Amino acid sequence: MNCKNKVAVVTGAAGGIGRCIAERFRDLGAKIAVIDRLNQPEDLTCEFYFQGDIAKEPVLVKFSEQVIEKFGCVDYLINNACLSRVGILSSCGWEDFLYVQKVGVAAPYMLSKLLLPYFNSGASIINIASTRAFMSQENTESYTAAKGGILALTHALAVSLAGRRIRVNCISPGWIDTSGAEFTGADSEQHPAGRVGKPEDIADAVLYLCGASFITGENLIIDGGMSRLMIYHGDNGWVFENDVPSKK
Numbered sequence: 001m002n003c004k005n006k007v008a009v010v011t012g013a014a015g016g017i018g019r020c021i022a023e024r025f026r027d028l029g030a031k032i033a034v035i036d037r038l039n040q041p042e043d044l045t046c047e048f049y050f051q052g053d054i055a056k057e058p059v060l061v062k063f064s065e066q067v068i069e070k071f072g073c074v075d076y077l078i079n080n081a082c083l084s085r086v087g088i089l090s091s092c093g094w095e096d097f098l099y100v101q102k103v104g105v106a107a108p109y110m111l112s113k114l115l116l117p118y119f120n121s122g123a124s125i126i127n128i129a130s131t132r133a134f135m136s137q138e139n140t141e142s143y144t145a146a147k148g149g150i151l152a153l154t155h156a157l158a159v160s161l162a163g164r165r166i167r168v169n170c171i172s173p174g175w176i177d178t179s180g181a182e183f184t185g186a187d188s189e190q191h192p193a194g195r196v197g198k199p200e201d202i203a204d205a206v207l208y209l210c211g212a213s214f215i216t217g218e219n220l221i222i223d224g225g226m227s228r229l230m231i232y233h234g235d236n237g238w239v240f241e242n243d244v245p246s247k248k
Contacts, residue, residue, distance in 0.1 A: 001211045004029035007071045009115070011054055011107070012081025013046075014038040016178040017128065020199035021078055021206050022046060028207075033067045035059075036081070047071075054081055055102035057110060064114035074115050076210055079108035079150070080128045087141030097142050104146025109153060116164070124210040125161075125168040127154050128202070131223050133172060147172075151219055158217030167216035169209045173202050174223020186237075192225030 008025040012018040014036035022044075026032050032046035040049040048070050052059035067074065082104040085096035108127055130147040132140060154170035161168060176197040177183065183196045205222050209215060221227055233240040 001028060001207050003075075006030045006075040007033065007067075007073060008076040008078065009033045009035075009067060009074055009111075010078040010080060011035050011111070014041055014044070017173070017176060017199045017202050018078070018080040019044060020203045021080060024200075024203040024207060025076065030076070031071060033071065035063050054107040054111070055099055060107060060110050060114060064111065067115070068118050073118050073120050075120050075123050077112060077115060077119075077123075077125045078128070078206060079111065079125070081107070082128070082143065082146055082150075084140065084143035087139040087144075089139040092142050097145070100142040100146050101149065104143070105149035105153060108150060109157075112157060112168075116161075116166075119164065119166050121165045122213070123166045125157065125166060126206050126209055127151075127168070127170045129154070129170050129172045129219065131172050131174045131221060131227050134227065154219065155217040162216070167209075167213070169215060169217070170219040171202060171205050171209070172219055172221045172223070173197060174221070174226050176202060176222075190226070190229075191223075192229060195224065197222065197224055 003025055008030045010018055010022040010032065013022040013034040022032050022034055026046060033048040034046050035050045035052055035054060037053050039051060048067065050063045050066065052063060054060055083100060085100050086092045112125055127150045129151045132144045133147040133151045136144050151170055154168055158168040174197060176199060178199055188195045201222055205220055209220065231238050
């Protein structure tokens with residue numbers, strides 16, 4: 001994919017999946033604008049780095065203004081940033097829950113709105129959701145709700161922005177390791193693909209969707225096949241152990 005002189009905006013790109021996406025665009029010739037709560041890593045090169053909390057509307061306004069002042073237009077917006085403040089079985093209260101929704105759902109909406117007049121024709125918005133939008137572990141309500149929200153926001157935006165020739169798609173990663181560790185045994189073998197995912201797997205999917213001109217409003221699951229694996233007690237070595245205290 002030729003991204004020479006294209007402008008890519010990536011949220012949450014100081015590390016992990018977001019950084020991998022930003023670097024992939026950069027290596028393909030795009031001009032990169034990044035926003036993250038963390039300081040710019042010394043080894044991350046990009047044309048524009050903005051430190052700020054995307055849960056705050058004034059930060060988004062200032063960031064978008066500076067992006068347009070510097071580049072004049074946008075071709076790709078990758079709404080990657082999110083976080084967890086756990087859930088109902090722990091300390092996640094009203095403010096914590098809402099904060100995660102601001103980062104994971106409200107900020108992608110607002111950033112899309114602020115940049116809307118400046119998207120080039122054929123532009124692409126990619127939202128990063130999660131397989132947790134479809135299935136859960138306990139005590140994950142704040143993050144899971146945000147990922148479900150960004151998934152729904154994706155198809156709503158795709159319909160609303162169709163007349164502007166802006167495509168909007170979503171990617172739902174499964175287990176993506178950002179530490180660089182090597183996984184063997186059950187960790188890898190439980191995946192039908194035979195391994196744990198890497199940030200590069202998500203970056204590849206982002207680039208594919210950015211170049212796929214007939215795909216919009218869709219969600220691409222990148223989880224090594226885990227969400228397609230039907231599991232019952234006794235299958236393939238899976239054993240259900242109910243250690244939840246009985247109710248009296």
